[in-house]
């Protein structure tokens with residue numbers, strides 16, 4: 170710290186001398202403000218151009234840092250205006266070292282330093298490592314991704330799709346039970362979504378949990394396939410999700426919905442029930458960032474539906490759009506209010522920015538009302554136009570949850586949190602609701618916490634449940650040569666484990682995943698539900714942390730270690746880790762523990778990792794002090810993972826309220842790029 174202060178106090182030589190800037194960046198790395206990677210990029214810039222101005226080096230290091238925080242670029246103006254927010258560091262840290270340097274830099278000076286350097290090329294020119302686009306500084310690769318996404322979406326927006334003459338009639342038939350509240354008929358937004366998506370080559374359907382995203386899209390696919398089949402040209406449809414877990418969940422719900430569709434068997438047969446992961450769809454190539462499918466080898470499909478789109482990062486979206494044939498439709502489903510992807514970008518949030526207010530052009534609104542027979546008179550809607558809000562004409566927000574209707578505590582709590590209404594959220598938690606519970610820890614109340622985590626409360630289960638299923642339903646030794654009995658048991662244990670999940674905001678510290686995992690395993694051991702809590706033991710639940718293509722396991726897949734008969738010598742019991750295959754057919758993958766190199770115990774899971782999953786009972790544990798990761802989106806995502814019961818565990822009540830007031834902010838230029846790309850598409854006719 171003292172070295173760093175001296176560097177700054179001597180009239181900031183870092184601002185005029187590149188070696189001093191490198192030394193300063195090095196000291197920030199020492200302080201933990203920058204990563205090795207960030208400083209290495211600044212050094213690389215000096216290697217490429219020994220005359221690099223100090224402000225370019227600063228820009229390079231901070232652009233790289235921003236990527237680590239999920240931003241696509243460094244927004245120079247935002248960073249200078251409010252270094253704490255602009256750089257995503259803890260706003261309560263008043264002694265932010267970069268702030269003292271940044272307050273001595275003017276935006277004009279920074280821009281002119283960057284403009285003079287060959288390393289920060291303008292948008293179109295060359296292959297410089299950095300791109301300066303207006304007041305945003307990018308690493309070129311990410312600027313390229315953003316441009317690809319913007320151009321590909323802009324190219325699809327004007328392509329209106331022809332609809333069969335019977336479309337409106339079939340729509341009424343498929344959506345025959347509109348939502349109601351207190352006996353009053355509500356607008357059937359699902360029907361409107363279906364109409365909007367049917368006429369577009371690109372559409373976005375957003376909505377909270379249980380608002381009917383899947384239902385709408387299954388019915389849409391039925392209508393499209395029915396018409397295509399009548400025309401003698403069935404559509405090649407694919408369904409995908411960003412993670413194996415999300416794909417498995419969607420496969421399950423789509424399977425049931427397709428089976429119930431009031432359409433002919435021939436149409437039903439041509440609607441896929443298995444959802445694949447985006448990595449599998451694109452064909453991951455091990456150890457590279459590249460995929461088998463790309464612009465030169467596009468996917469063979471006519472319609473692609475991607476669910477849980479909030480989890481798609483910018484790079485994946487660029488690769489996906491690149492591989493999508495120009496003629497194919499793309500329908501993105503997701504909840505815009507959930508946490509953004511772990512990697513850089515906040516695509517769904519960015520793309521759905523206008524969703525609440527609709528901003529439909531008058532002629533589109535008229536068409537939607539005519540075709541759907543619904544009146545779009547929601548007070549939140551605002552008039553718009555295709556010129557001013559081109560993307561809004563392809564976006565629809567579903568507004569009524571079928572799962573969390575009226576009196577549901579989880580639904581009300583999620584809504585209050587989403588609206589940033591902390592007082593209401595607290596009141597909802599305080600009022601008696603069968604599906605909500607608060608556990609307030611005073612000091613170290615290990616016993617109350619352990620009891621909740623092991624036994625749950627009332628009908629809400631805890632972790633003891635899956636271990637009881639494991640012990641009580643284990644097949645007898647006489648069935649050692651009957652694999653089906655053991656596979657059935659393994660499926661039951663996996664299903665029982667999904668009944669409850671503890672979510673943490675943090676990874677480290679006493680309130681983090683790592684500490685809680687140790688504590689829970691110890692408590693289960695003490696209760697006699699486990700034989701060991703060290704190394705590999707029967708009952709250990711693990712999550713895969715890195716894709717393993719050889720084993721067919723993807724990051725986020727969850728398995729449980731179980732003693733099973735050895736396949737070659739059934740009389741011998743061996744420890745294996747059993748994973749669901751996520752193939753929609755209840756298949757299992759059985760793996761030797763020693764082959765799993767990247768797994769971690771998963772009694773506790775971060776909220777980030779829980780995206781795309783749902784649990785009957787979900788408990789969210791908040792730390793006792795505010796932390797940069799604690800935001801409204803994190804709390805909302807945690808609450809909406811719960812299907813039937815939600816428990817909030819807190820040791821300092823104000824943290825919940827404070828977190829709700831803070832939003833995830835991710836800098837990107839996607840909407841500007843989209844605006845430019847749309848204007849260019851229109852100009853090109």
Ligand SMILES: Nc1ncnc2c1ncn2[C@@H]1O[C@H](COP(=O)(O)OP(=O)(O)OP(=O)(O)O)[C@@H](O)[C@H]1O
Nearest residue numbers: 346376377378379380381382383384385422571572
């Ligand atoms: N129009 C409808 N008529 C009858 N039931 C419906 C309708 N829409 C949705 N549901 C039911 O509500 C539940 C949630 O619907 P769905 O799974 O389509 O919502 P979702 O938005 O995709 O949910 P998730 O948040 O899990 O992704 C399901 O049980 C579904 O069968």
